[in-house]
Amino acid sequence: xxxxxxxxxxxxxxxxxxxxxxxxxxxxxxxxxxxxxxxxxxxxxxxxxxxxxxxxxxxxxxxxxxxxxxxxxxxxxxxxxxxxxxxxxxxxxxxxxxxxxxxxxxxxxxxxxxxxxxxxxxxxxxxxxxxxxxxxxxxxxxxxxxxxxxxxxxxxxxxxxxxxxxxxxxxxxxxxxxxxxxxxxxxxxxxxxxxxxxxxxxxxxxxxxxxxxxxxxxxxxxxxxxxxxxxxxxx
Numbered sequence: 001x002x003x004x005x006x007x008x009x010x011x012x013x014x015x016x017x018x019x020x021x022x023x024x025x026x027x028x029x030x031x032x033x034x035x036x037x038x039x040x041x042x043x044x045x046x047x048x049x050x051x052x053x054x055x056x057x058x059x060x061x062x063x064x065x066x067x068x069x070x071x072x073x074x075x076x077x078x079x080x081x082x083x084x085x086x087x088x089x090x091x092x093x094x095x096x097x098x099x100x101x102x103x104x105x106x107x108x109x110x111x112x113x114x115x116x117x118x119x120x121x122x123x124x125x126x127x128x129x130x131x132x133x134x135x136x137x138x139x140x141x142x143x144x145x146x147x148x149x150x151x152x153x154x155x156x157x158x159x160x161x162x163x164x165x166x167x168x169x170x171x172x173x174x175x176x177x178x179x180x181x182x183x184x185x186x187x188x189x190x191x192x193x194x195x196x197x198x199x200x201x202x203x204x205x206x207x208x209x210x211x212x213x214x215x216x217x218x219x220x221x222x223x224x225x226x227x228x229x230x231x232x233x234x235x
Contacts, residue, residue: 001191001192001227002189002190002191002192003134003137003138003141003189003190003191004187004188004189004234005137005140005141005178005180005187005188005189005190006144006180006181006182006183006184006185006186006187007178007179007180007181007184007186007187007188007213008149008179008180008181008183008184008186009062009063009178009179010063010176010177010178010179010213011058011059011060011062011063011176011177012059012174012175012176012177012210012213012214013036013055013058013059013174013175013176014028014172014173014174014175014207014210015031015032015033015034015035015157015172015173015174016028016029016030016031016032016172016174024207024210024211024214024216026199026203026211028171028172028174028203028204028207029172030170030172031157031158031170031171031172031173032172034173035051035054035055036054036055036058036175037058038054038057038058038061040061041057041116045116048099049112050079050081050082050103050108050109051081051157051173052075052078052079052081052108052109052155052156052157052173053103053108053109053112055155055157055173055174055175056073056109056112056113056153056155056175056177057109057112057113057116058175059153059155059175059176059177060113060117060151060153060177061117062177063151063177063178063179064117064151065149065179068117068118068119068120068121069119069121069148069149069150069151069179070121070122070123070140070143070148070150070151071110071113071114071119071121071122071123071124071150071151071152071153072123072124072125072126072136072139072140072143072150072151072152072153073107073109073110073113073123073124073125073126073136073153073155074125074126074127074128074132074133074135074136074152074153074154074155075106075109075125075126075127075132075154075155075156076127076128076129076130076132076156076204077127077156077157077159078106078127079103079104079105079106079108080159080160080163081157081158081159081160082100082103082104083104084160085100086100086101086104106125106127107123107125109125109153109155110123110124110125113153122143124139126139128225129224129225130204130205130222130223130224130225131205131224131225131226132154132205132206133154133176133205133206133209134190134205134224134229136152136154137152137178137180137188137190139152140152140178140180141180144180144181144182145182146182149179149180149181150179150180150181151177151178151179151180152177152178152179152180153175153176153177154175154176154177154206155173155174155175155176156171156173156174156204156206157173158170158171158172158173171203171204171207174206174207174210176206176209176210176213185235186233186234186235187233187234188209188212188213188231188232188233188234189230189231189232189233189234190229190230190231191229191230191232192227192228192229192230193221193228193229193230194228195221195228195230196221197221197222197223197228198220198221198222199220199222205222205224205229205231208220208222208231209231212231212232212233213233218232219231219232219233220232
């Protein structure tokens with residue numbers, strides 16, 4: 001089984017440092033708690049955005065173009081930090097903030113994008129474990145047509161330490177957007193394979209895809225939810 005996605009353009013952001021050659025390392029480093037600047041969003045509205053939503057808008061804005069696009073927003077963990085903070089407050093006897101509650105839903109980034117860019121096109125929000133990026137790309141590809149591109153946006157930030165396991169260590173915040181278009185010459189490919197995984201779960205599929213798009217050589221074999229995929233980029 002092979003999935004091939006036509007990529008017209010992409011944009012990435014991560015909160016961890018690159019190596020000495022200005023390349024993304026195979027294994028991501030620690031999260032530095034930074035947030036991308038959003039000069040295109042008024043300051044008053046910017047203060048109402050979560051870190052995750054700011055990351056999503058940052059990578060989505062350069063790929064917007066003149067026309068509004070259908071969008072697919074994807075995140076493995078979503079606004080888990082907001083949710084956990086709200087639940088901790090409840091345990092401490094605090095009242096739930098309506099604003100914080102609205103920021104905890106999985107489609108907050110999607111809604112923020114629609115509001116800030118006046119986009120009324122269809123939007124889907126997806127979470128599918130380690131298959132999240134793949135499922136988002138499949139969903140985006142299913143909406144493609146000759147006269148309609150689709151914008152896929154993936155965002156995630158570190159989960160609270162209490163949820164970390166040996167098989168899923170901490171990952172830094174990262175965001176990746178891809179504009180899918182039938183007119184694109186570049187192809188991102190995910191093919192099921194029996195080859196052994198290149199990397200243990202010290203990295204993630206979105207991180208390896210971002211490395212490929214940034215110019216890393218070769219491909220990456222990644223163990224996902226049920227299957228192992230070889231990710232590669234055909235330029």
